[in-house]
Amino acid sequence: MVGGGQGAFIGAVHRKAMALDGQYELVAGALSSTREKALASGRELGLRDDRNHGDWQSLLADELKRRPDERIDVVCIVTPNHVHFPVAQAFVDAGFHVVCDKPLVHTGAQAEELVAAVRKQGTVFGVTYNYTGYPMVRQARAMVRAGELGAIRKVVVEYNQGWLATKLEAEGNKQAAWRSDPAQSGGAGAVGDIGSHAENLVATVTGLKLESLCADLAAFVPGRTVDDDASMLLRFEGGARGVLVASQVNTGLENGFRLRVSGTLGSIEWWQEEPNRLTHFPGEGPMRVLTRGAPWLHPAALRAGRIPPGHPEGFIEAFANVYLGVAAAIRAHGAGVAADPLEADYPGVEDGARGVHFIGAVLASSRSNQKWTPLP
Secondary structure (H helix, E strand, C coil): CEECCCCCCHHHHHHHHHHCCCCCCCCCEECCCCHHHHHHHHHHCCCCHHHECCCHHHHHHHHHHCCHHHCCCEEEEECCHHHHHHHHHHHHHCCCEEEECCCCCCCHHHHHHHHHHHHHHCCCEEECCHHHHCHHHHHHHHHHHCCCCCCEEEEEEEEECCCCCCCHHHHCCHHHHHHCCHHHHCCCCHHHHHHHHHHHHHHHHHCCCEEEEEEEEECCCCCCCCCCEEEEEEEECCCCEEEEEEECCCCCCCCEEEEEEEECCEEEEEECCCCCEEEEEECCCCCEEEECCCCCCCHHHHHCCCCCCCCCCCHHHHHHHHHHHHHHHHHHHHHCCCCCCCCCCCCEHHHHHHHHHHHHHHHHHHHCCCCCEECC
16 A cells, blocks of 8 residues: 555545455555655554555565565555556556556546556556445446436536535645645646546446536635635537536535436436435336345345345445455456456546546636537
8 A cells, every 4th residue: 555644534444445355455555655654654554564665666666576476466546646646657567456546647648648558567457436336326327327217318416515614724634735735636626536526426327428518616715726616517428418516615514425317218316425225216107216235236236235235334335345346357367367347346547537537627617718628
């Protein structure tokens, strides 16, 4: 693991998710950009001294000196955004499998360079768009792809939080500080942090390709230099339309992530704060509430559940499903066989690259007076 040491939020989430199914063991790391903190963090997690490093370059150099059967299988990158690209590129070029947090990198050029490197090496590369791991998101994807909603006409996705409604970054909050610093987060704030999840959820469930968008970004908190609120209209290839809202200044809201997809035969709606339910509105017939674990769900949705129906599953389990898919892909790669797509179900480097291009188009649209900004 690179990053995710003392004081980090998401690194601990990754470790819990990896541990859930017994497929991973953390054996080496460079857990902070500060050497002393990195070493202290590794000691806390029980890393051996010879595999506990003060920086990621030392980690990579040490692994390359080891026999192939002693090396790590995969590196997990959970740093602030600006570190993603150099670490991912170096480990991919060295032939290692990689899992990287989102957004993948800062620029479209970096994204395409990374995609090309992964294709050249033929390694596994996962991007932790963790909401794709929820069983009922996978059920929604299966229903849309099977044509149960008919031709898709309208998609509405909202991701509303309130934790940055004040200038939390000025109060010593580490998570707020790097997310509001364009040198670390990139040019986008809320769009990169949670808008990227919204884009990915739409693409994962619907399979629609975004053609163009019209975005309006704002930084409501005085002195903040990146967006904390975003509203946009979306146009998809084939004629479908969409609305995307991503805001971190909705005072009092927690993690209001909601998706509604409407087609010629019906609609579905999923809400992350009640993730074990998917509401289906058929064009003919009564509303249905589908619940996690029910025997009539799609195999991909059933496979993503771990405990009997009625027992709630949530964020960590969804995160773990992404890691479970990556593990299946790595095992198949090692065996020299094609991975079972039902098992190796995870967002890949191309998904991460698409998200970077989306962020770039949003920023360009917000700066422009032109109504529609095409996607590359």
